[in-house]
Amino acid sequence: MSFNWINESTAINLALALVITLISYIVIRRLITAITGRIASWSSRSSHGWTHYLGEIIGRTSRLLILLMAIQMGLYVIDLSPAWESRVSHIWFLVLALQFGLWMDAAVLLWARSALSSKSGHQRSQLTMTMISLMVRTALWAVVLLSVLANLGVDITAFVASLGIGGIAVALAVQNVLSDLFASLSIGIDKPFEQGDFVVFGDIAGSIEYIGLKTTRIRSLSGEQVICSNTQLLQQTIHNYKRMSERRVLFQFDISYRTPTEKVAEVAPLVKQIITSLEKTRFDRAHLLALESNALKFEVVYYVLSSDYNQYMDIQQSINMALLKELEQRQIKFGMPVRSLEFLEDVPVIQRASSDVDESRMVQK
Structure with a gap:
């Protein structure tokens, strides 16, 4: 096999780019490990819990994205064509946007986990925290995706408009389901009642057994299970006797x-x-x-x-x-x-x- 197309200058540039890539990867990994270790030592001596979470968030840095960043650093020593220069510059934004999304996603998950495990976690519904974290993460990755597409030169105006029209159509089609879904979210945030509470509304009296996305199940005094829509349930005047x-x-x-x-x-x-x-x-x-x-x-x-x-x-x-x-x-x-x-x-x-x-x-x- 002949490698006549590789001259001495190109070989030197490739070797130099490879060395810079390896060194950059090792340095970035060591730097992140050192920062994480320092934050962990701070959190062990400090009473503030945010330092522990900061260390966990930084620890979620992707090795693949670090490698891509190191490759970009190595490519700077090589003379590339304008087309490749443009592509490399777009990769920079892609790497940073994806890594930012990973950090924020980890922060949302840690927040939801800490909210449920705190001293007042019994007052929070696991279903509610899951719904809130899912909505925030969905919105986060949607923004990251649209930002990446816009940086790559894709016209996202029509895409966003079509998403808006499609979202309206879907919302009208499943408005009853969405109404119960947001009613469930309202129950989780406002907490008019929780699982185990004894409530009375209308001619129904019983204990709350389960609060779902669409319905709430109540075990009545006579023994049967009463299933109520979350939307209709919030429209009632509810007497919560457990909080008396x-x-x-x-x-x-x-x-x-x-x-x-x-x-x-x-x-x-x-x-x-x-x-x-x-x-x-x-x-x-x-x-x-x-x-x-x-x-x-x-x-x-x-x-x-x-x-x-x-x-x-x-x-x-x-x-x-x-x-x-x-x-x-x-x-x-x-x-x-x-x-x-x-x-x-x-x-x-x-x-x-x-x-x-x-x-x-x-x-x-």
Whole structure:
């Protein structure tokens, strides 16, 4: 095989370019390794977590892109034609744009991972963080791709316009799906409820089992699974009972009108004494609310210092049992519906009236 086309000058330039490429590659690799090691030592001595993430981001530098950069450095010692000079200059931008995209992509992934693993990570939905990171990464690589195409001389104006028109057409075709998707994103960001919360809306009451991209699944009290669209769910007025730190309780009871006044005055302090003696309760008020037609009505308000419904029922049961016992000891009876009957003394009048009615009926017949 003949290599007559390679003269001495070309051979020297190629050898020099190869040496410069190897040296550049080694130097850049060593430099990145040194920077990463220095940042790692800083992060071990510093309380700031961003230094650790900075080291991980720089550590994501692509070896292939480093090699391409080193080859470009080696090509500078060779006299290239104007066409090749232009191509090499475009490769510079391609390498830098791709490496910048890799760094930013790593930063987004690290941010999502740190957000989920932080102390407040239980308040963040993994689905939401995944969606946000996916959207940001998609937008990032779209910008990188368009920048590379524009640098290569491609007219991206028509391309961007066609993408916009196509995006509008797709959005109109799948608007219900996109509506539920963004509703899911809204649930993840605003967090009106989370997995495990007990919610009530409309005639549905149950615990949140799963929050998906399109639907939310709720395990109702009767046992079946209720599947709701995210969009329709956010349009409801939702009562989230899991976030209730305390429960306000209002109840009423009646006592008889035959109760002496001095004993009626003892009822409100008695109720206060019963409620304050129980744990996880806070007494608010107890009053003689109204003089009803058949009983004296009392109204009581207190707070249960827990969101547990079973605990509230246990406390209310204890209050009711104590009221029964204390009122019985004081011979105070609860109010009952009373109906009184009055009889007329002049019975013959009633009989005559009834006979007159009978006579009138006979006449009509």
